Amino acid sequence: MHDFPKRVLMREEGAREGFQSESRIIPTEEKVRLIDALSGTGVRLMQVASFVHPKWVPQMADAEEVVARITMVPGVRYFGAYLNEQGLERALATRRLRQYGVLTQYCSETYAKKNVNRSNQEIVATFPHLCQRYRELGLDIYGIIIAAFGSNYDGEVPLSAVLATVDQFVRTAAEQKIRYERIVLADSFGWANPGQIIRVVGAVRERYPDLYVGLHLHDTRGTGMANLYAALSVGVGYFDTAIGGMGGSPFAKGAAGNIPTEDAAFLCEELGIDTGLDLDRLIECVQMAEAIVGHPLPGKLARGGSLTAFRRR
Amino acid sequence: MHDFPKRVLMREEGAREGFQSESRIIPTEEKVRLIDALSGTGVRLMQVASFVHPKWVPQMADAEEVVARITMVPGVRYFGAYLNEQGLERALATRRLRQYGVLTQYCSETYAKKNVNRSNQEIVATFPHLCQRYRELGLDIYGIIIAAFGSNYDGEVPLSAVLATVDQFVRTAAEQKIRYERIVLADSFGWANPGQIIRVVGAVRERYPDLYVGLHLHDTRGTGMANLYAALSVGVGYFDTAIGGMGGSPFAKGAAGNIPTEDAAFLCEELGIDTGLDLDRLIECVQMAEAIVGHPLPGKLARGGSLTAFRRR
Structure with missing residues (x-):
């Protein structure tokens, strides 16, 4: 009946999507401390900063410094978020990140306008140029569909609209001779x-x-x-998650973070799906993250405790 | 592939399991205010107090007063929790509650000992007497299996152990000529x-x-x-839930409440399963409950908002 994947890959978003939503500016050394701790959890993909204009996101003004100071662990792929080519150039200029070439489409025209001041059609019109640049740089490419579920x-968002954006990605791949490492469907507004x-x-x-x-x-x-x-249950094996469920203040109206890395990993492991993650180390990271941001995070496992200790008895 | 129920019945536990876990004593009128608000949400089953000794649970010392002061709405079944016959007699003496006759078994001997100072075997030995009393009182009866998942x-807890407790319930029913309204499997420790x-x-x-x-x-x-x-997905149509996910302090180690009524109802409604509950009224109750207990509750929908308003646009 079920088609569970054998293993699941989780991309850690806490240091980017998480810190970004905090109103208090987090000191660089605290960000570095959390990223370094996360590097020891078995995580394989981690977004560590966002290369956006500090005027828009003051929290990320230290992106270069964070990247310069983290201790990189072999087997972990570190990379940064960006919204335009200047951002990508900044990320590459650190010479420490293994960036992705990202192609983004929106299933909400209003949100596209708000986020990048372009229609989805205008965004798609930039794909040939972006693909050429990504090919020149030899980047792995993935596509992301924002607001795919409403x-x-x-x-x-009707199913036909999601399929049309996927069709567009597939056409782009054929025309531009690129291959996607993956296509990510984002439930950006928690409608799914x-x-x-x-x-x-x-x-x-x-x-x-x-x-x-x-x-x-x-x-x-x-x-x-x-x-x-x-x-x-239908075999999806890749998820973006954030330690502790960082990314939404528990007090802010409407905001909520990605699903908590530690809760997601616990669920997978209990179902017999390998995540490569160490639950007890993830819990230590949650406690560190809560101390750094100064408020409780929504993830549950850090309070409930993993079952490792009970089973060892 | 799925066997969803057409409708789901949720039993509201906020006023009992929820308030009970608060360390600060909540004024009676505040409890009454929340229960009365919950009565307007479409809820059909509500546990409103616990008739336990005030020495053990000071929060529930006003159980009789709460019951006396709530405004009972037709179509809602109000009842109280109890751990022994004295508790049941107190609940019945209010003359306002439609009590259940409860038969409890434990899949954890240690927890049984801790909770009621009896082994599971000693508990089962009380069933003939309890059933006779429940029959005399004409009570609806349900069975609950505590710690059924670990x-x-x-x-x-091996599957065989859960099945053995169910077997015991079924034997008791045959011997005592009773019928269960339902058998509830409790994931008391969040192991499931x-x-x-x-x-x-x-x-x-x-x-x-x-x-x-x-x-x-x-x-x-x-x-x-x-x-x-x-x-x-396998057709279960009855759940105990608590408004806002009350029942565990967000700061207490290991404690966590029942699944939040409003989140559970949202999930059901989005899947096309009727709950009879009004999401926007539930959200008002969460906000009231947070104001009463004085801290945020873990439920998400009250912050994320229902989709009713967006869909109406």
């Missing part, structure tokens, strides 16, 4: 429910069996972990 | 994972297709909502 701006996850992932899979599909899930309305489970 | 005291939920519920169903099985889920390790979804 948005607070434009409401529900498990039934929808199964329907949308299933439809994409049926149309493009060879695409590697991942999910970026936010736990805005409490469905995050159920969505993770539903996705696992 | 415990911090005695670790994993969705695969286990499906296995255990499936095995009970296979052996006793006519038993009505419900679940009491705690979100101790972040699996609560995934467990809810897994249970729904």
